[in-house]
Amino acid sequence: MRGGILAAAIALLQCAAAYAGEQPVLLKDAPGHDLVENNCASCHSLDYPRTNAPFMDRKTWQAEVDKMTNVFGAPIAPDDAKAIVDYLTKNYGTGS
Amino acid sequence: MKGLSRRRLLQRAGTGALALAWPGLDRRPAWSQERPALVPGLPAGVYDTAILDALPGKQPLIKLSYRPPNYETPVPYFKTAITPNDAFFVRYHLADTPDGIDPGHWRLQVGGEAAATPLQLTLDELQTGFEQVEITAVCQCSGNRRGWSQPHVPGVQWGPGAMGNAVWRGVRLKDVLAKAGLRKEAIEIVVNGADGPVLDRTPDFVKSIPLWKAADENTIIAHQMNGQPLQHFNGFPARLIVPGWTATYWMKHLITIEAVTKPFGGFWMKSAYRIPTGKFPIVEHFLSQMTDASEPITEMVVNSLIASPADGAQVRVGQAVEIAGIAWDAGYSIRRVEVSVDGGSVWQAAELGPDLGRFAFRSWTYQFAPRTPGKHTISAKASNAIGQTQAASLIFNPAGYHNNVVRPLAITAA
Numbered sequence: 001m002r003g004g005i006l007a008a009a010i011a012l013l014q015c016a017a018a019y020a021g022e023q024p025v026l027l028k029d030a031p032g033h034d035l036v037e038n039n040c041a042s043c044h045s046l047d048y049p050r051t052n053a054p055f056m057d058r059k060t061w062q063a064e065v066d067k068m069t070n071v072f073g074a075p076i077a078p079d080d081a082k083a084i085v086d087y088l089t090k091n092y093g094t095g096s
Numbered sequence: 097m098k099g100l101s102r103r104r105l106l107q108r109a110g111t112g113a114l115a116l117a118w119p120g121l122d123r124r125p126a127w128s129q130e131r132p133a134l135v136p137g138l139p140a141g142v143y144d145t146a147i148l149d150a151l152p153g154k155q156p157l158i159k160l161s162y163r164p165p166n167y168e169t170p171v172p173y174f175k176t177a178i179t180p181n182d183a184f185f186v187r188y189h190l191a192d193t194p195d196g197i198d199p200g201h202w203r204l205q206v207g208g209e210a211a212a213t214p215l216q217l218t219l220d221e222l223q224t225g226f227e228q229v230e231i232t233a234v235c236q237c238s239g240n241r242r243g244w245s246q247p248h249v250p251g252v253q254w255g256p257g258a259m260g261n262a263v264w265r266g267v268r269l270k271d272v273l274a275k276a277g278l279r280k281e282a283i284e285i286v287v288n289g290a291d292g293p294v295l296d297r298t299p300d301f302v303k304s305i306p307l308w309k310a311a312d313e314n315t316i317i318a319h320q321m322n323g324q325p326l327q328h329f330n331g332f333p334a335r336l337i338v339p340g341w342t343a344t345y346w347m348k349h350l351i352t353i354e355a356v357t358k359p360f361g362g363f364w365m366k367s368a369y370r371i372p373t374g375k376f377p378i379v380e381h382f383l384s385q386m387t388d389a390s391e392p393i394t395e396m397v398v399n400s401l402i403a404s405p406a407d408g409a410q411v412r413v414g415q416a417v418e419i420a421g422i423a424w425d426a427g428y429s430i431r432r433v434e435v436s437v438d439g440g441s442v443w444q445a446a447e448l449g450p451d452l453g454r455f456a457f458r459s460w461t462y463q464f465a466p467r468t469p470g471k472h473t474i475s476a477k478a479s480n481a482i483g484q485t486q487a488a489s490l491i492f493n494p495a496g497y498h499n500n501v502v503r504p505l506a507i508t509a510a
Contacts, residue, residue: 021149021150021151022162022163023129023162025145025162042294042295043190043191043293043294043295043298044161044163044164044191045161045162045163047145047159047160047161047162048161048252050141050144050145051139051141051142051145051146051160051161051252051253052139052141052250052251052253053139053140053141054139054140054141055139055247055248056248056250060250063250064250071299071363071367072293072295072297072298072299073295073296073297073298074295075295092141
């Protein structure tokens, strides 16, 4: 969870830097929703998962989350990453 | 704040130009969010997420993501061969984008291990210390039309509007490199811009081009587009222009240029923006970055777009409709554009508009008066002077690049 808190703190800081017109991008309310907001929105707005839907299967979402952690350095705990992949596959993917 | 990039902190300390650059500019509130007219065939999520939204200084464009800002030009803007500055598409990779750049404080560092006399340029020096040249050239995102990939692939789900054509004014990159004492050992030129990652650990967006492309007389550092200073979101105060090559190399908010003696090993060259080797009809390759499996995307493939009428338009039987659009390629010159109004059986030559240069959009028109009521399927197909033409079927690749498949649209006559 420490990563999540750090990310949330960064997200707050980043809010100040976002353009005045940026509106909140809402994601489906389902288990894992808060983890996605806290871990992903610090570096990019949440229209990314919304537009990349619903064609991605679990493997493809897993690859995206792996890229964010392994290549882009997102501080996401392994358990959180698993829950995020579950959430994205179920709500913004093919479901399996 | 640990984790925040040093550049972000420095920028915040160093510039207070935002308020000056965008006085009183604000965007429309959420309740007025308008859905854009989108082309068919994109992932379903685009239709319930994309909105028309105006960045400061811009017309409402198709917002695909707020942060980093990725905004697409709506198709009707391509009725003209020059894309208006305030409708020009916006693409960033990383969300630590400059809020505003004070032109008085901006500096361009030119150096690297293969530069004998490194130098630093002010904007004024760039504008007065070198011969000023102009070139009209298409700036097209590598991922333009990714949203049409079948199957769909992850990434920004661009329709056909991640591109624009402008008259770019600036100085030849080779002139600047000469002043920096370019050594013969140089093999690549590495460029970086003022935008960067939110987290230190995220690879900064840095690109390289081969020396021969950097030395091409058409490769310039532009400080103007269409007679105006560069728009903030298109790279103010200076960006690289690499005519014929996709926009990934057209570094915005340019701050460093480095001549290097080894292939640049950054993420955005070695892992991103690559195509399967040998799969596309490409003339110019980036040899020092090539492997047996993949190579960097380089030049654009020949392509066209029908800008009018819109897909799904209603027209009258017997009344002439002007079919209008643009065609472009990597600079080999558009030789002809053919139009079919019967779903691709019969093709006839469109009339080409003025030639704005081999790297520019070439406008074209075709007059069509539907004689029967019902649906009419219209297609356009461009060919260039070296015999290349648009693909009949998709050459699939994992990043969805180089989609130049002939793309029919339908209008209904009544």
